[in-house]
Amino acid sequence: MAYDYQPYPYVAPPGLSAPETRHAVVIVGAGPIGLAMAIDLAQRGINSVVLDDNNVVSVGSRAICWSKRTLEIFDRLGVGERMLDKGVTWKIGRQFHGGDQVFSFDLLPEEGHRYPAFINLQQYYVEEYLVDRAREFPDLIDIRFLNKTIAHEDHGDHVTLTVETPDGNYTLETDWYIACDGAGSATRERMGLSFEGQTFQEQFLIADIEMEQSPFGDDKVPERWFWFDPPFHSGKSALLHMQPDNIYRIDLQLDVDADGTEEAREENVIPRIKAIVGDKPFRLDWVSVYKFRCIKLDRFVHNRVLFVGDSAHVVSPFGARGGNGGIQDVDNLGWKLARVVQGQAPEALIETYNEERSHGSAENILNSSRSTNFMTPKTPIEALFRGEALRLAKDQPFARKILNSGRLSLPCSLEGMSLQTQGVAQIAPGQVLVDAPLSGEDGDTWLLRQVQGDFTLVGFGDVLLPELPGIRRIGINTRADYPCFTATHNHAMRRYGSSNAYLFRPDGHICAVFDTPTRKDVAHAYAKALGAELEATQ
């Protein structure tokens, strides 16, 4: 059944009748990123107004693949389990050349993680769940549908904006303006910020189809199949994914000079789909033709205007690094902005959002553009190398690894950046947490649930943790006067080592490691992670 789009009600905003007092945070855009941002801030007690020019969730075929890291962040935001329940879990990817399988990969063969490597779930469900969750904070999150931002001005210590509604325009004042207005960000355009990078000439037909039987063959195997030069679509590439509700996603590469509007017409799409699924009956749910770009802003922080999600960076979808990258932006910015708004950290901490996420985004762009290039050889020599790599891949393991149909989204490392304290451990400072099952007094739990959200010092084995204001402590495989857990099947000990301590940031990244965590060293690392040294150098 097609998704039932329920319009959210428009309510005349107070600003239409009388000036509103200055807000701490205004978020422009209620896509997945703006909504997640509002929830993250609300969970930290920060108020926000969310403005959206529309009143329904994402229409049509956009994001479907959500990564393990995104699910872990969504767990913290209160929607992870719901997504996992509804989503299709897959971890096997297969690559074909012509009709033959050349290679398959298993994304997460390891036991002992709360979330799988990937789930597939339509973006409209993700946004619906985020709206539901945001509504659990009626005092903290004020979502205003059919409120379009049409102008803004930065006044140094605050921003004013003009908002258009069905009842006319009004103005708002805010300390912080978060631009989550997507790839076509009008905020970015108004500020004249250059947004240039690689645009791929190739077009891609993206179709969602609903069918009872599975196009994967006899079983309903939730996998990811990718074809180089498939028998049903000669000379091009094709991708097949399973989504909930018996919906399947098909991506077909088209000719550079194909007529997009013509290609998207039902009578032209149906034969292409039939070539893949044969005689099995299906219903066309959605079709679009896209051209992709890999682009980022130079800087994500422009004084009081912060760019988050697609407004800051866009990638081609091969590797699923768009939405997943944006959710990591939220995870990175949320705690920093909350600290700054609450006067617990210098404003310079916001600049590290730029440092860290600009780096993460550059990594996503590098990977996405390489995949797209590999899929769309531009010259005869590129086609030749790719063809021979495919030929060798049947037997040669190294050649299989060269085949690139998307390097799937992984969190970046923040090693060596301003907030981290150098140190040596099994998982280096800067890396993000690796989950593990734990059991405690209240039953079974996961490391991610114990460390995310606040600064947390975790002792693995017999290390004693000092008590410091603002830092949560937990011990694993030890006894102490703070909460202690047992490492189920010893996974946590294997992953982190058996006699050391790690300081996790609220976004789950490790900012320091200690053999012997002294009060002084931990306090120093904590202060550094909150930007103490940034101010000194400015």
Added chain:
Amino acid sequence: MSVMEDRLSPNQDDFYNALIAAHEGLGEADSHALNARLILLMANRIGDLGVLQDIITTARSYSDA
């Protein structure tokens, strides 16, 4: 034909990208020439004749003719 140990990962994408980039702007003949120079330089770097023989045989075994 031998199955060769994977010695390229995790740098395969960096390598492949550098290789393709090296060909940028070259016509077919120049690309051929670049490939020939690359093979000769790589052969010299490998040095071991037995290994080179094995690579040649393996590469050739994939030719249709």
